Amino acid sequence: MQIERRKFLTSACKACMLAGAGFLISDLTACSPSAKVMMLPVSENAVRLPIAAFAKESMQVVHPEGWFYEIAVRKTSMNQYEALLLECTHQQNQLIVNQNGFKCMLHGSQFNLNGLVVKGPAERPLKRFTTSIDQGQVVIQLKS
């Protein structure tokens, strides 16, 4: 009886730990802004991504084919989208996306979600692309 109880407690503890780990992992990955890099073809100097991609996440990171830097596209309000180049305006390093904005690991520059400088040494805001809506897609004009 004691062994069964021990087995039960052990199994219950394992189940709790697994459930906890599952919850923790899902919680951790849920706030993963860099989780979904979408490779998109470039056509007529523009890339298109479906509006449906923003149903659950307000930000998507897209990678235009043939480009080195990625672009963060953020839904700011109903039918308004902001596209920012993830290239540090200080010394051209690639940026990392986090909850509060974009960070350069080289010299510590930080930009908020609107691309404005929060911490130096960068002085200029991130490069912004013109966006529009066409047939249920967000169109990012790469020459702007």
Added chain:
Amino acid sequence: MGSNSQKTVISGYGSAFYQRNFDLHQSTVTLERAVLFLGHQFSQKISFFSELELENAKVEGGVSNNAEISMEQAFLKFNLNAHQYIIAGLFTPRIGILNENHLPVNFNGVERPIVETLIIPATWRELGIGFYGNSEKIPLNYSFAFMNGLEGQNFEHGTGIRGGRAEGNLASANNIAVTAALQYFWKNFKFQVSAYSGGTVTLSPKGSDSLGLNSGAFGTPIYLGEADVQYEQNAWSGKALGTYISYPDAGKMNTVYGNNTATGMYGAYVEIAYNWLFKKSTKASFISFARFEALNMNSSIAANGEGIYDGTEDQTHLIMGFGYLPLPNVVIKADVRLMHTGPQNPALVINPAPNALPYQQNNQFLNLGIGYSF
């Protein structure tokens, strides 16, 4: 694509401060650092980065009153893709918070955190190769680097392992080191763990054998472990860091070089800060902060008389002050630091009272400073 492929960039940072030492009744003012960044982007795949530093304004005849001209960094960066790159040259590895990002506009207080000066010897730069990256799946950054090792014969009592940095100056490559770091972003937190392991004997086997020291790549090793967390939400920010150094064979080195280096050292600090202008301005900040630091550069010492305990290396510091940034790249700072140490070991006093003033375990400092980056 995404920007012009060739660019040369000149930028930099600097700081100057006034310090009043109330115990010594001594005031000092100095142009602490003027650093010039020079970078060149050869292509989107290959870039060069450098930092040339002048400390304390004036170097005359090679050496002058703690002044120094040095390369703080000079490395080539090879981009593998948007998420991974390799660097090669003189660089500051990702150990602690300050070593990688040490601009005066980006840390609170006129002085850099004491723990990240005396335990983690920022800015700690060595020659080597590093691999950096971040995951596309989860918000995880990682880095791994090989570097030349520390020069154990140059460790000095009172400054931990700081004196052992070669800083690219004809460094010994007989001993090497590896370091690695992981960073994870979760909600408004950023977590980091980092570690370092390396040999500390620069001599050839012939020389070291005769002294009873283990040489080679990882001979007479030193280990450093570090963990930190940073938090930012609206006007509030905070950070906490802890680090420990283990140097198991310090006793053997002390027997040969007489440096009185400890076998164990630790440091930790917590800081909280509030930006009073967060809601009023997108550019300006007025940040008040408090930071408590505790460190011991001889938390454990070699047995059998191969190490001597010094209470003055067991320290706490409470720093409180503010920084005003009219824009993100200019800062005016003011703070006070309350310092407390353990008692002086009479066995280490060479010049006793009344020839020297009695040692004071408590001291206070007033710091005023300016800083910039661009």
